[in-house]
Structure formats: C-alpha cells, structure tokens
Amino acid sequence: MSITVRAAAKINLHLGVGAPRPDGFHPLVTVYQAVGLCDDVTVSSSPGWTLGVTVPDWIDADAVPVTGDNIVDRAAALLAAHHGLPQHAAISVEKSIPVAGGMAGGSADAAAALVALDRLWDAHTSDDDLLALAAELGSDVPFALIGGTALGTGRGELVEPVPDTGTWWWVVVPSATGGLSTPTVYCRFDELRPDAPAEPAGAGDLLAAVESGDPERLAETLHNDLQEAALDLRPDLATLIDLGESHGALRGMVSGSGPTCVFLARDADDARRVAGGLGAEGHPVVLVANGPVAGAHVVTRA
Ligand SMILES: C[C@](O)(CO)[C@H](O)COP(=O)(O)OP(=O)(O)OC[C@H]1O[C@@H](n2ccc(N)nc2=O)[C@H](O)[C@@H]1O
Numbered sequence: 074m075s076i077t078v079r080a081a082a083k084i085n086l087h088l089g090v091g092a093p094r095p096d097g098f099h100p101l102v103t104v105y106q107a108v109g110l111c112d113d114v115t116v117s118s119s120p121g122w123t124l125g126v127t128v129p130d131w132i133d134a135d136a137v138p139v140t141g142d143n144i145v146d147r148a149a150a151l152l153a154a155h156h157g158l159p160q161h162a163a164i165s166v167e168k169s170i171p172v173a174g175g176m177a178g179g180s181a182d183a184a185a186a187l188v189a190l191d192r193l194w195d196a197h198t199s200d201d202d203l204l205a206l207a208a209e210l211g212s213d214v215p216f217a218l219i220g221g222t223a224l225g226t227g228r229g230e231l232v233e234p235v236p237d238t239g240t241w242w243w244v245v246v247p248s249a250t251g252g253l254s255t256p257t258v259y260c261r262f263d264e265l266r267p268d269a270p271a272e273p274a275g276a277g278d279l280l281a282a283v284e285s286g287d288p289e290r291l292a293e294t295l296h297n298d299l300q301e302a303a304l305d306l307r308p309d310l311a312t313l314i315d316l317g318e319s320h321g322a323l324r325g326m327v328s329g330s331g332p333t334c335v336f337l338a339r340d341a342d343d344a345r346r347v348a349g350g351l352g353a354e355g356h357p358v359v360l361v362a363n364g365p366v367a368g369a370h371v372v373t374r375a
C-alpha cells in the first residue's frame with residue numbers, strides 16, 4: 074500500500090511575541106494561514122525504514138537532512154512509540170516549501186508524516202492525540218494538521234480555527250541566499266526587545282480584517298514582531314519588501330522568522346503582476362499562492 078499526504082506552508086498574518094517564558098519559549102498570539110505551496114509525503118509498506126527527499130532545482134538539497142535528523146524520522150518514532158508499534162515504512166518527501174524559510178516546511182512534513190503513517194499502520198490515532206504528538210514535534214506542527222486560518226496561542230501550539238471566507242492572494246519570494254535559523258531570530262528579538270511585554274500583542278484588528286474579506290484592510294493590519302529581528306540579520310530583505318510594494322503589492326512582510334518575504338495582492342491578476350515585476354527585477358524564484366487551504370490531507374491511496 075502507498076499513501077500520499079499533502080501539507081501546506083504557513084504565513085503568520087499576525088505574529089505577536091512576548092518576553093521569553095521560564096522554559097525559553099516565547100508566548101505567542103499568532104494568526105496562521107495555510108497557503109497553496111505544499112510538500113507531499115508518500116509512505117509505502119516496507120519491512121525496514123527508509124527516507125528519501127526530492128527538491129526542485131531552487132531548493133538546496135543539502136539543506137534537508139536525510140540521515141536520521143529529518144523531522145519526519147522524529148514524527149515516525151513518536152507515533153510508533155505512542156502505539157507500541159515498530160517504525161517501518163519507505164517514505165519519500167517531495168519538497169516545494171522553502172527550507173529554513175519561515176514557512177514551516179519541516180512542520181508541514183511532520184504533520185503529513187503523522188497522518189500518512191497513521192493510515193499506513195492502521196493506528197486510528199484520535200485527533201486530540203495527533204494534535205498532542207504534533208505539539209511535541211514543534212510549535213508550528215499542530216497548525217499544519219488543521220490548516221485554514223487559525224489563532225495560535227501558548228508557544229503557537231494551541232490552535233483554534235477562525236472564520237475566513239476570503240480568498241487571499243500572496244506573492245512568495247524565497248531567499249536566494251540561504252535560510253535563517255528560527256532560534257537565532259528569536260535570540261535577536263530578545264536582544265532588540267529587552268522590554269517585550271509578558272503578554273504578546275493581540276490580534277483583534279487582524280481578525281476583524283480577515284472576517285471583512287477586504288484585502289486593503291488586511292494589508293493595514295498584517296503584523297510580525299519578528300520582522301525587525303529578521304531584517305537586522307538580513308538587511309537585504311527590507312529592499313525586497315520596498316521593491317514588492319513599489320510593484321503594486323498592498324503590503325510586503327517577512328514570513329514568520331524569515332527570510333522568505335510574502336506580499337499581499339488585491340486579487341489573482343494583481344498577484345501575477347507583482348510576481349512578474351519582481352521576476353523582471355532579477356529575483357530568480359517568485360511564486361504565487363492563495364490561502365486559506367486545507368491542513369494535512371490524503372491525496373492518493375493505492
Ligand atoms: C516563528 C514561528 O514559525 C511562528 O509561527 C514559530 O514560532 C516557530 O515554530 P517552530 O519552528 O515549530 O519552533 P520549535 O521547533 O517549536 O522551536 C524551535 C526554537 O524556536 C524558538 N521558539 C519557538 C517557538 C516559540 N514560541 N518560541 C521560541 O522561542 C526556541 O528557540 C525553540 O528552541
């Protein structure tokens with residue numbers, strides 16, 4: 074048997090970050106949106122354990138570990154231990170989400186692997202247990218399971234869907250010069266914001282904008298507390314954001330911890346125009362994606 078599960082990249086429409094907790098994690102109030110830029114994880118029956126990764130030419134294959142350190146290995150080990158099962162399958166991960174890009178690509182793969190292996194092993198894991206296992210794997214992984222548009226609290230792992238009947242158009246520009254480490258960006262946030270409040274900035278205005286369906290209103294309320302830290306580490310991103318806005322984007326920002334930058338467009342045509350403009354300026358990879366899209370879900374079963 075072979076099962077393919079697809080999981081999407083995320084954008085943080087709102088990312089409010091508070092002062093670090095005693096456990097080192099930062100309290101968040103975030104609004105996630107899953108966008109149509111997806112990784113596919115395929116699992117097949119096998120007596121042993123193998124993992125392969127394929128990438129498009131614009132992703133550096135060496136940036137994705139394949140020898141035991143992949144988050145997919147950790148997801149499989151955790152699910153197997155939860156059920157007292159042996160960890161056996163042949164897995165292939167087809168990546169399209171930027172690596173170390175602030176779009177939660179590894180988290181998407183972990184969520185997809187949990188869903189795929191649950192089906193392959195006939196494990197019937199409850200939704201609550203899947204969410205708990207996801208939270209052990211990483212703060213962004215529970216959202217990758219549910220997708221759509223959702224409020225994230227705690228360290229980001231407590232997720233709750235929010236009403237969103239809009240179709241939002243995004244231009245996505247992965248960095249051509251490598252990724253950023255999430256812990257490094259949080260550390261720089263701590264250095265730049267020693268006075269960060271215990272309670273992160275709330276998302277009321279952003280949630281009202283999402284509900285309105287109005288892209289101009291959403292553009293005004295997009296908010297990322299990690300942007301200052303990401304721009305401090307990668308000053309070139311500020312130039313990119315200005316360029317995207319000069320080509321007609323309603324608003325550009327750093328995605329999560331970066332360095333991918335995302336640009337909100339008025340509609341699909343505008344998104345294509347902004348993408349064309351950035352491509353003509355010499356950015357080698359410029360993608361268009363819309364959201365919200367579904368969380369990790371089975372696409373083929375044979
Ligand atoms: C930047 C975001 O993508 C926004 O959604 C997430 O907060 C990052 O989520 P993630 O990559 O799933 O993060 P995890 O794997 O849970 O944690 C990686 C590291 O990021 C930092 N981290 C992460 C989440 C959080 N709320 N506070 C943190 O300080 C910690 O240094 C942690 O050791």
Ligand SMILES: Nc1ncnc2c1ncn2[C@@H]1O[C@H](COP(=O)(O)OP(=O)(O)OP(=O)(O)O)[C@@H](O)[C@H]1O
Pocket residue numbers: 136137138142143144145166171172173174175176177178179180182213252253255329330331
């Ligand atoms: N399946 C995977 N895909 C990508 N990176 C992985 C994977 N498994 C492990 N990694 C490691 O995890 C690191 C972070 O990768 P990822 O693409 O998830 O970053 P990110 O999108 O910035 O994460 P986030 O937005 O959740 O902070 C990579 O640098 C890589 O070493």
